[in-house]
Amino acid sequence: MRFFELVPPGTQIDFIGRWRLWALVSVAVIGVSLAAIPLRGVRLGIDFAGGTEMLVRFTGGIASDEGAVRGVLSACGIPEPNVIRYGEAQAEFLVRFGALDDPERVAAAAERGECPISPERRAALEAALAAQGATDPKGAVVDRLAAAMESAIGPLAIERVDFVGPKVGADLRRDGIYSVVIACLLILVYVGFRFSPRYAPGAVVALVHDVAITAGIFVIFGLEFDLRVLAALLAILGYSLNDTIVVYDRIRENLALHTKYDLAEVLNRSVNETLSRTLLTGTTTLFALLALLLLGGEVVWPFATAMTIGILVGTYSSIYIAAPTLLWLERRRGGAAQPARAEGGRGRRARA
């Protein structure tokens, strides 16, 4: 019988033999990302750092550039406006600012007439703001800036406004860290329960490895962390574990089958046997992510980017990291002669 095969049967690539090399590669990447934290700084999106982000689209088809938008914002009392231009028509601008004293500064700039709001617009705006009272100082900033850009550049539509206050930002940061830690703990418990407790540390090493490297690449390239990236990191946790468990499942089965083989040999055999599945699933998942990267647009971009990196790293770790970690842990325990046996009854039952 002939199959269309990505990995021919009987493939015996020595993944385990050079485990020290691969471990070194991983440790090096993690080291570089750690070093990058003080050097490049961790860029937090407004979800975690707090601040305001507005997406405006100039509807009049007026050719404007970041410089013009930035100029208007600076004149209105935003010290270091962050402006990114994108969209098919190149008429969309993502504007971001974050300081807490914005409301007063912007109000003062408008008062002094530095903010280029046309006089008739200004009177109406100030009246409307006065009528609303002081419930929403940030909203007043958004209104004033929109009016200024409209007066100075051309008609626009506010597509999106995100504002995260400092308290909510702190809460989201805390919840984000909790969620990753809790997910790791629950997984540890599950793996410990379903497999031998000896497998659990290996699985968690692989998980932490994947999340650390994905996050590290974000730091190295100066990409921004926000809630979407956090969601991706958690999804990576799930995916990476999924991958690791398939390998461990095979290890457990092979250990029960081949009692007289050396542990390293059994591990290598298991990784090879599951290799085609690891690569196939990784490939189809990457298809989906590429589709999101290509067509998903600005909203899903951070998510899809983090996820893509995570899937690549996760696939690598399932092959080069998960099984060797098991070997390393067993050897450290001095149990090389008596490798980890399946304690869930199934492994034994398979050949009973």
Next chain:
Amino acid sequence: VTRLRLRAASVAAVVLVFAWLAAANFVPAQTRRASPFLPDAGLRLGLDLQGGIHWVLGVQLDEAVAHELDYVRAGIQTAADDGDFGVERVAVEGERVAAEAKSADDLARLREWADERGGLDVLAEAGTRLELGLSAAWAAEVRERGMEQVLEVLRRRIDDPVTGIPESVVTRQGEDRILVEIPGGQIERSRAREMLRVTGFLEFKIVQDHDQTQELLLARHGGAVPEGMELAFEREKETNRVLQAYLLGEKADVTGDFLTDARVQFDRQNRPTVGFTFNADGGRIFGKLTGESIGKQLAIVLDDRVYSAPVIRSQITMHGQIEGRFTPQEAADLAVVLRAGSLPVPVAIEEERLVGPTLGADSINRGFWASMLALASTLLFAIGYYRLSGIYASIALVANILMLLGVMSLFEATLTMPGVAGVALTVGMAIDANVIIFERIREELRAGKTARAAIHTGFNRAFWTIMDSNLTTLITALVLYEYGTGPIKGFAVSLSIGIVTSVAAALLITRLLFDLYPGDRPVESLSI
């Protein structure tokens, strides 16, 4: 064979039901509800897809506590004025009320008064000075009550059946936060913001004097505001220009607390006005006031701003009208605010997510095509790699997507953009269970098993691997649901349901297809 047919029929029936639930989402909700053949349940679109406003409001409960402290201070002052005890001085100092009694005897009586009043702790006592604070239980109660009142008022303003916003949601979040979700492009941001005004504090005051500007007015009173009075202005709405300056009594003669109803009415020139109705008490007080003041002007003051100051021509008791050059919309908004009453405690926007309707529509479009591309490439890959079995996997995958959308529709889950990403990701990952099974079957075939035995063993051996790997992903999805907010929760929802349906699809549907063909037939080779 009949059992197999029964199985096939029931699986097909289940998939069709979910497909029908999923497909119904393409029909508008009204049509769906009107039709007896279509399900009422359907996916809800998250605010990021349909556009709308998401707010997390922080309720400034410390203000409620401060208010209560001031109330205690006023209580001590009143009791002292009534001669219950003598105090030199009583004031709120931070989180405590400090009172200086006239003598030790007065202090003892003040303590007694505090004990009787309840909810107060003596924080310090020195000489004739007594410092009181709210007891922990009472402070908690004050905060809780403040929170409930704010919720109540916001619900009345935003959920108001007449002028409120359909399908908007006001929910409590934790101790001092309120989540407000206002869907669609139905409301402008500035209008929505007005719903949060502390506002709706309506007062009626007899006009003591008025003039066109503050200077002209004050010139008649020696250049300063006379004792016991205050300045208030009527302004032009569009420009904020002062139209008229008024001198009013500091204390309101009647307040909006007595209002039972407020609604939009039209005057003789068909201009919108806001008509209001007092309860019996309010009517009596208002009747007395207007009866005594015929010929004078009555200022209608909302949140320190004069709306109009009509001359009282006759006694008014229960019903009155506010004229203020309103647009119909403004009159309607004002009516809601008056009806709902004022916010007892101020709120601040701590988080805002606003999405315009165009961006939302654009996201839906993008999400749809990204999912389609993900589906198409995965199907092509599966069929190219596994041939007939790949077709089986594809059927299972399509059924899986239908079930996923069907289940989400059934539970009226909210679909968000990250949720759409979750669906696309499910497309890519769902094939995993099939890959595990197929790879296993191939191994068994290589080991020399017959097609039938290989299929059997393949499914059995793959079962726990699939369960283990998917349960762990489910764990992370559930954690994400627990800790995620807004759109991210949507990702957790589609991911978790997707995990369940993809396992079901692989284990039930793919298995069924293999049982249908080759089933028990002694095939030479298996297309896998």
